[in-house]
Amino acid sequence: MTHNLQQKSKLSAEEKLKEGSRYLRGTIKESLADPVTGSVTGDDAKLLKFHGTYQQDDRDLRTERMRQKLEPAYSFMVRVRMPGGVCTPTQWLQLDELALKYANNSLRITTRQTFQFHSVVKRHLKSTIAGINQALLSTIAACGDVNRNVVCHNNPYLSPLHGEVYEWAKRLSDHFLPKTHAYHEIWMDKEQVVGTFPEKEEPLYGETYLPRKFKIGIALPPSNDIDVFSQDLGLIAIAKNERLEGFNVCVGGGMGMTHSEPITYPRLGDIIGFCTPDQLLEIAENVVKIQRDFGNRSDRKQARLKYTIDSRSIDWFKAELAQRLGWALLPAHPFYFERNSDSFGWVQDTRGYWHLTLCLLSGRIRDIPDQPLMTGLREIAKIHRGDFRLTTNQNLTIANIFKADKPRIEALLEQHCVPTPDQFSAVWRDAVSCVALPTCGLAMAESERMLPEFLTRLEAVMAKVGLANDSITVRVTGCPNGCARPYISEIALVGKSLGHYNLYLGAGFAGERLNKLYRESLTEDDIITVLTPILAHYAQDRQKGEHFGDFVIRAGYVDEVKAGREFHSIRPEKTVQIA
Template identity: 45%
Template sequence: MSAADEEKVSKVEIIKRQSRRLRGTITEALQDDQTKFSDDNVQVLKFHGVYQQDDRDLRAQLKHEGKERHYSMMIRARIPGGVLFPDQYLVFDRLADEYTEYKNMRITTRQTLQLHGILKRNLKTTIKTLNEALVTTLGACGDSGRNTICCAAPGDEPFRDEMRHDLLALADRLSAKTNAYHEIWVDGKPVELGEGETEEPLYGEVYLPRKFKVAIVPEGDNCLDVYDNDLGLVAHIEGGHIVGYTVLVGGGMGRTAIDQDTYPRLSSPLCYVARDEAVEMILDTCVAIVTIERDFGDRSNRRFGRMKYLIDRRGMEWFREEVETRLGRKLVPPRQLEWLSGNDHLGWHVEREGISYLGLFIPYGRIKDTETMRLKSALRDIVHEFRPMIRFTSQQNVILSGIANELRPAIEARLRESGVPLPDELSHVRQNTMACVSLPTCGLAVAESERALPDLMPQFEQLFDELGLTDEDITIRMTGCSNGCARPYNANIAFIGRAPGKYDIFLGGSSLGIALNERFQETVPFEQLAHSVRPVLESFVQKREGSEDFGTYWRRAGVLKYCH
């Protein structure tokens, strides 16, 4: 790359190109006595599923004492569709105890697990142990296809196996292929390429301009907010089988509060692709979409690197024609979509004859033991004794599947002994909440989220009870900054960190995940959040039309009514 070319791209682009396909100098850094990695290696490590963090609760004290920040690593796994075998889950549980400072695990909105607080000296052992359990972290972060997500509900309908098949095939096509991962973390042996072979046939030397998210759902069940992804596949079901997919493109939640040119966007329908026996046609369509982002996405300013900005800058017509050119065929118009639910699959459900699954609410995605709820221990014991499959949901919950009906009472008893409530023992509004990790480990957070929302929820439970809204599907989400990691911008009520202890309130959205909300108030102190939303909920109860849901009411009533 010439000096002139380097001036046109962001610093991260230069680091990627010089990383030798994600090798950097990570191997050498793992052998030194430093507690942290260099800035360049920090960027490369993201592709390996690793974020360097520090405990922000300790920053001021350590600075006052003239000491270095308390650095540790967060490891994120890549688990397509969020499905783990029992022994794989138990490996995560053991690693959390042995190597993390927090002794817990975090379910993400990408249906995977994060381990926070791993010291640099334990990083290689942790990743290698996961690899031995057939779990990878490659591609869980970084500028490539992230963990591909899929409706987590199990069942004996043929379309669920078909979705799983297509999910795994797509995840394989969009995954990074670099040998650097095994060289660094597994066996240390370079892999020789054959004549004409290339290490990264899809991504080349510089991968994508930004992260790329993919989701698959059956039509009607938007449990994972498919419109929030760069690429969404909506499966059309006929006679219990998938006949094809409507392809959605250009979704993304991220924005920057101080930059008005950044914004959340819901994806747009692009085309319909018949499945029949030609699964390869679906995969080729998806690959063509990814290569357009690879070739035309903004590499000069990372704020605008996501595909949503490319589509809005060039237009959907240009994008459609570019896909057709790469495929060598015309695209079929997308089908009309109908959505029936956006709820998670909580509680007991029939999986197949004699077999059930249990969707458990995990408070804000954190699997941990407290004095009142020994959630981590209960799940470990249940998985060890009853051997269910583990399925993480995109709403940060967990499904225990493959449970014989006669075992249901024993599992319920084990949960109650540990203080873990069943979903039907929780309020409806609590089940519909999500929060990002935020402080103390996220370097971008400006306000609390995961640690703050539990203190706010009793106020909303009381408010909903007073207003007769206890059975209403109203989603509440909180994030520590504007980046949108808990998908706040299509929630009915969202609190987005703006400054320490202060939040912007966004209202509207859709419990079905099909509409964006809009800003209602700015920089509201945490103590006033419920009070600020109360008049709007009171108006909704008084003036809703028929069975109108909250999001529809808000879009009809309009934000201006409440801003004066």
């Protein structure tokens, strides 16, 4: 299936591993059964990603364990596949029980609109994944070189359109699920089929799957809460008179890059046309197939769809897609996005049901002194007759609350000291972070653990200059891979080394423009010092309705980034007059 320009002799080690893995089986069973170590083999650790789990270790303990001549404190992150971020109260309680029994007494909402468990040790890994499946959920393809969790606008019941969008998210998710039997053999003890493993076991992906991960998201204007331009395949729902007419198709988005390697960069997707709902699956499948056949399988840093497109051209991509389809997409329809953050608080729909969106900083659900959040949500799940909806900004909607149940849920929130969104500033509500230290092996700096203190300091500055009630998007990641989608945040901190961050400014408030590097390797103190006069300048000289990201471009702090390949371009320094 790989394009013939990519010679097998040039394939990356990961490609050869996938090819020889017998459709993701590897020696995972043997690694799990090895009682001598808390880890699995290096090859099996890579294959486990396709099964929805990453091997990690507690980096806070590395030095001490090395001193004691012990192996690292290995554990596993387990990610749930949950298209559209929807789960029932029963599923919530089942996941909650697994977190208490096998993980670190917490659940974490991810930027892919699903849950992660952390600190699951190897002897509990199989029970955890089996338990997730018993809840009628799964972990397969939550990670790995496949289509990941399909995301969509988070509240399907505020209009009939939301329900349709959510159904399409589920259909796309099901359509691109791997077909290998390995998952059920390993985690649910299904018997292996005797004989060889024919190619038809993966009729779409083949034995080497995709060159890298692939992400699909559906936005419903005017909300761009899922950051549709950051997706490999972004779909913008187009409606007229409360009727879904189809989707604008956007391709080639992606956030990840590597510091000091300008050939890697974030990229926003290009809108290539419009399709009707009945054309969507055919288009999506052929977009995936183009990436399967032409994606770079020699250099994983160049293997995302964004590089496949930029190494040729967007016109080439459109022509290749039209050739495979036998027809061309229609011209894109007009649309408008207002913001890429969530809407918070209580709202009632036309049927009389209530919905409450809570602000959960970094998506972390756990009990802490004076705020037993996890317990409170557990008690709500016991009486709730609707469902729960996760957002890609790591927040939570308790959806479809019966009118009669609203007072009981409000009482439980108060009893467990769960803060309502109006108790937070706008900048706090819209902030996003990745996990980073101590568990992520890629983290160069803190993210989730540093965010509360940083936001508190930033809030103080904003209040001092008269911006206490203003919305400015802030995102923090511990490395440049971009899990928290930092490059489409008005203010972004990207970890460079322990305690130091690159500061990016100037993204569009609705996620329609990338930001730009402003300063390198700053400490948290440095960042506050640098931002203070810029925020004061913004408060004094902004135009009516002007967002912070637009202002810093107009004022000359950073240049506008019009394409991903311009992200690293350097300009002569301009003098900025601060009034």
